[in-house]
Amino acid sequence: MLSEFDLIKRYLARHSILDRRIALGIGDDCALLNPSPGMQLAISSDMLVSGRHFFPDADPYTLGHKCLAVNLSDLAAMGAAPLAFTLALSLPEANPDWLAEFSRGLLALADEHGCHLIGGDTTKGPLNICITIFGELPPGTALRRDAAKVGDDIWVSGTLGDARLALAGYWNEVRLSTSEHQLAATRMHKPIPHIALGMALRGIAHAALDISDGLAGDLGHILEKSSVGATLFVDRLPAGPVLHKQSQDLRRQFTLNGGDDYELCFTAPASRRQDVQTAAAQASTTVTHIGHIVAGAGLRLLDEQGQTVFLQYKSFDHFAHP
Numbered sequence: 001m002l003s004e005f006d007l008i009k010r011y012l013a014r015h016s017i018l019d020r021r022i023a024l025g026i027g028d029d030c031a032l033l034n035p036s037p038g039m040q041l042a043i044s045s046d047m048l049v050s051g052r053h054f055f056p057d058a059d060p061y062t063l064g065h066k067c068l069a070v071n072l073s074d075l076a077a078m079g080a081a082p083l084a085f086t087l088a089l090s091l092p093e094a095n096p097d098w099l100a101e102f103s104r105g106l107l108a109l110a111d112e113h114g115c116h117l118i119g120g121d122t123t124k125g126p127l128n129i130c131i132t133i134f135g136e137l138p139p140g141t142a143l144r145r146d147a148a149k150v151g152d153d154i155w156v157s158g159t160l161g162d163a164r165l166a167l168a169g170y171w172n173e174v175r176l177s178t179s180e181h182q183l184a185a186t187r188m189h190k191p192i193p194h195i196a197l198g199m200a201l202r203g204i205a206h207a208a209l210d211i212s213d214g215l216a217g218d219l220g221h222i223l224e225k226s227s228v229g230a231t232l233f234v235d236r237l238p239a240g241p242v243l244h245k246q247s248q249d250l251r252r253q254f255t256l257n258g259g260d261d262y263e264l265c266f267t268a269p270a271s272r273r274q275d276v277q278t279a280a281a282q283a284s285t286t287v288t289h290i291g292h293i294v295a296g297a298g299l300r301l302l303d304e305q306g307q308t309v310f311l312q313y314k315s316f317d318h319f320a321h322p
């Protein structure tokens with residue numbers, strides 16, 4: 001039988017962390033952090049619940065990746081650099097095979113970003129994974145949701161909608177070939193947090209967030225917090241390579257409303273277009289200019305002829321779903 005302490009020692013704790021900002025890691029009552037001098041801490045938590053955010057039989061390696069990826073994505077959306085994270089785990093059983101794969105996926109992504117596991121809690125119960133992540137950034141440089149200005153361009157990184165299309169494949173809403181479904185499913189299960197882009201956009205972008213529940217709904221948070229409205233060109237929204245081959249109607253629906261893509265949506269002054277492109281190139285990502293921030297409230301959708309498009313937009317709400 002694997003005890004709680006064996007489990008932590010064997011799968012999660014590292015012998016030494018070579019980062020001067022981590023004064024004390026796993027093993028005491030608290031971890032101790034020394035953020036870089038003069039830096040502000042950025043802190044965020046995300047909980048993933050079995051049967052709600054992932055299938056109960058989800059591949060443990062990819063699950064480990066995804067749990068940390070969604071938290072890193074929140075740091076990216078703020079323009080913060082990763083520092084450390086804690087992991088609260090509720091597990092139905094201590095299954096060594098599952099734990100080995102889960103920790104391998106989790107720690108591989110952690111290493112890629114120099115983000116150290118410094119503590120957590122472990123208990124028996126329904127599978128539930130909660131990560132709290134700590135990042136740092138110079139004071140006053142965070143990309144906040146309340147910072148969009150009238151006249152800003154609206155941008156999105158990468159492509160949208162393939163994660164939602166994968167879900168449509170699982171639900172038989174859309175018929176996809178096996179290879180198409182696999183490609184789309186990678187977007188759903190293995191999101192890539194845009195840390196480098198978020199950091200490169202400091203001092204250039206005004207507002208930013210990561211798209212977890214769908215572009216329209218998530219952009220709505222920026223609009224509300226910044227007391228502004230927006231115009232979006234629906235047919236400029238960059239569809240993922242699999243969604244790209246679907247009908248215009250599906251492309252519009254899934255780029256606008258599809259969740260789980262973890263791209264960044266941000267606003268920046270029109271005078272900074274070249275700087276935005278340079279930041280994206282530095283971060284090896286693409287960015288697409290998709291609309292404008294306007295005075296007033298609400299989101300207006302336009303086609304390429306400038307005609308208003310009437311589309312339902314609704315982001316995912318956990319309490320609206322049984």
Ligand code: ADP
Pocket residue numbers: 008012025026027028029030086087088089117118119120121122
């Ligand atoms: P306490 O009883 O003081 O809460 P625990 O016995 O829960 O401490 O944990 C012992 C040590 O192991 C602590 O440093 C804690 O942060 C760490 N720890 C517990 N669970 C995890 C986990 N899932 N991941 C990383 N560290 C963990």
Ligand code: MG
Pocket residue numbers: 120121122
């Ligand atoms: Mg504890």
